[in-house]
Amino acid sequence: MSLALLRWGVFLLLCLFAPHALAGDAKPRRTAARASKLVRLKNGQMLHRDAAAAYQRMKAEARTKNIYLWVRSGYRSHAKQRRLYERYRKGKGPQAAKPGRSNHQRGLAVDLVIGGVKTPTYEWLVSNACRFGFKRTVRSEPWHWEYRPRSTREPEPGRDCVGRPLKRPRRETSAVASTEKS
């Protein structure tokens, strides 16, 4: 009987103190981490370090195809998001999410210079960005891409990000072209 009581006592003590110990440890660390996880790109824009690393890899690969990616807007502070939202509400600026609702505030969203939805840059992003964990999330904003590696699926082998078959190697393509000409 007394052993059972003792067990209960230990169990209750663990229940009481374990969550406090965990919370007390985790909370300040999380707050401090948010600021330190931002890194600055060469053009001055900031991103979460994971998003920045993926973006740099994507930018380097795009460049091999003569596509030059440029971040017009990355991380935004709460104050900046509020200013943008207020301008939008007054009809003086482009669409902006409510402060606290934008992934720009977490450094995980990028507004890229795409020059429209019929440009090689946009086309390249549609075909390739998923391989780097980036996806479009706002229907009306083709320039807005978010780093969401967990919910962004890699393409099937031999396919691009929207399921189109990858272009055949150049040798085959030129063979087809020469057949068509003759």
Ligand SMILES: [Zn+2]
């Ligand atoms: Zn955006």
